[in-house]
Amino acid sequence: MSMDPAPDPIFARLDRAGLVQHVVRLITDAILQGRLKPGDRLTESGIARELGLSRAPVREAARLLENRGLVVSQPNRGFFVREVTVEAIDSLYELRICIECAAVERLVAGDPAQALIGLRERIDEMRDLAEADDPLSQIEADMAFHRLICLHSGNERFVTVFDQIADETQLSLMLIGRLYDDPMRMAETHEPVFDAIAARDAQGARAALEYHIGTARRVVTDIFRKLKEDGSA
Amino acid sequence: MSMDPAPDPIFARLDRAGLVQHVVRLITDAILQGRLKPGDRLTESGIARELGLSRAPVREAARLLENRGLVVSQPNRGFFVREVTVEAIDSLYELRICIECAAVERLVAGDPAQALIGLRERIDEMRDLAEADDPLSQIEADMAFHRLICLHSGNERFVTVFDQIADETQLSLMLIGRLYDDPMRMAETHEPVFDAIAARDAQGARAALEYHIGTARRVVTDIFRKLKEDGSA
DNA sequence: GTCAAGAAGATTGTCGACAATCGACAGAAC
DNA sequence: GTTCTGTCGATTGTCGACAATCTTCTTGAC
Numbered sequence A, B: 001m002s003m004d005p006a007p008d009p010i011f012a013r014l015d016r017a018g019l020v021q022h023v024v025r026l027i028t029d030a031i032l033q034g035r036l037k038p039g040d041r042l043t044e045s046g047i048a049r050e051l052g053l054s055r056a057p058v059r060e061a062a063r064l065l066e067n068r069g070l071v072v073s074q075p076n077r078g079f080f081v082r083e084v085t086v087e088a089i090d091s092l093y094e095l096r097i098c099i100e101c102a103a104v105e106r107l108v109a110g111d112p113a114q115a116l117i118g119l120r121e122r123i124d125e126m127r128d129l130a131e132a133d134d135p136l137s138q139i140e141a142d143m144a145f146h147r148l149i150c151l152h153s154g155n156e157r158f159v160t161v162f163d164q165i166a167d168e169t170q171l172s173l174m175l176i177g178r179l180y181d182d183p184m185r186m187a188e189t190h191e192p193v194f195d196a197i198a199a200r201d202a203q204g205a206r207a208a209l210e211y212h213i214g215t216a217r218r219v220v221t222d223i224f225r226k227l228k229e230d231g232s233a
Numbered sequence C: 001g002t003c004a005a006g007a008a009g010a011t012t013g014t015c016g017a018c019a020a021t022c023g024a025c026a027g028a029a030c
Numbered sequence D: 001g002t003t004c005t006g007t008c009g010a011t012t013g014t015c016g017a018c019a020a021t022c023t024t025c026t027t028g029a030c
Helices: A018-032 A045-052 A055-067 A086-109 A115-133 A137-151 A158-175 A184-198 A204-233 B018-032 B044-052 B055-067 B086-109 B114-132 B133-149 B156-176 B184-199 B200-231
Strands: A071-074 A079-081 B071-073 B077-083
Touching: A018 A045, A018 A055, A018 A158, A045 A055, A055 A071, A055 A079, A055 B055, A079 B044, A086 A137, A086 A158, A086 A184, A086 A204, A086 B086, A086 B156, A115 A137, A115 A184, A137 A158, A137 A184, A158 A204, A158 B086, A158 B156, A184 A204, B018 B044, B018 B055, B018 B114, B018 B156, B055 B071, B055 B077, B086 B133, B086 B156, B086 B184, B086 B200, B114 B133, B133 B156, B133 B184, B156 B200, B184 B200
Parallel strands: none
Antiparallel strands: A071 A079, B071 B077
């Protein structure tokens, strides 16, 4: 009646069932790197031809990307890269504040020791990437930081929601280019949040995180508004 | 340059692309009516055979249901009706509190006039269904009430998240049977929320809603815990 | 009797093909 | 010149079939 717990995994289980997942990553990268722009059409047959496989896995990958918010589908018309609007970004950040603040409060109420290790690593990583002048990877470290908060909150559902909006957030950040003139700023803005968590100050952590995300919200929407004006002018 | 705003829509737009949607509804109903129980396997071929169509639309429907949380998929194993645990329900309700409280605050800050009409209708509907002794439809009216709050919050993202957890919430409620001994209680517990919104009291509305959902959270988890004990005993 | 190895059946993953639908263009009617 | 209609190419929606994988049952050794 007892489960045998995989007796010595010598070889890393090569992920079969990885085909769809692979396609997901390819398309995700293409969007997040700007090779596919908002509004662009994703033709199943085209992508399938390019990758040398059938339409079925491509279609499935597109459906997954739809749930993650990177593409939208129209009946009988197919998939398109999601258009990003100022309103959508604003709504997105409001939801993030709502979720992450609740998550960090629970995190502090529980045992934040393990989380703190990871959070510290991410901030340091942001610093390193600031010196290396790699804004794209820096954004990923930023997202990883915030994901960790949700992950260690003790409520798995927070992670689910975060993952569903993470890609779209990343897309909006990517479209902007860089948030701050001084790349070191990104790491610094996370410090107060870390400190409050380390001090086991739940309310302080919530406030710090709300301020942190709220600031990003204003900066991002402002930059994006200007981009939009210049673009349509 | 002016748009003609659909000059008199005589015919209602009939939704083509309804095949997959139809399958979604059929499976959803089967689960929510208890004909498919948690843990049950959903075989694509079986369902396709029963409905007299191919596996493709069934598969697509299953993927949609996965995003709505009613089924889970395992690679190379297929789809199963989601198992409901006490912890999952608790996490679900915590997320609901987080989302809906933020939504109602924004709702009151904006213009709640239109929302109030719909909310009143839902409460009255609950009363009627309590007299008619139709707990299943009553649950749907309950969900509709809470969805309206998200819908009129002005942040479309709140609705998106709500829809993604609505079915699972409904499933948990369905499994329990009935929440209150007195079916009228359900309508009554919504009144304070309605009153606070009508009074344009944002903080009061948030508090009332948090209390309302929090109470439901305790009742549901308690009942479910007992069910679980009896079931496994 | 217990456990491991292998065969048989069932189910998912993927494929290529056909039908239904959409968007664009050309042509006819006014 | 404008508007409607018919046709065409392209794309999605659906289908049935095959290969890969998992599950179950049987077989055999200890």
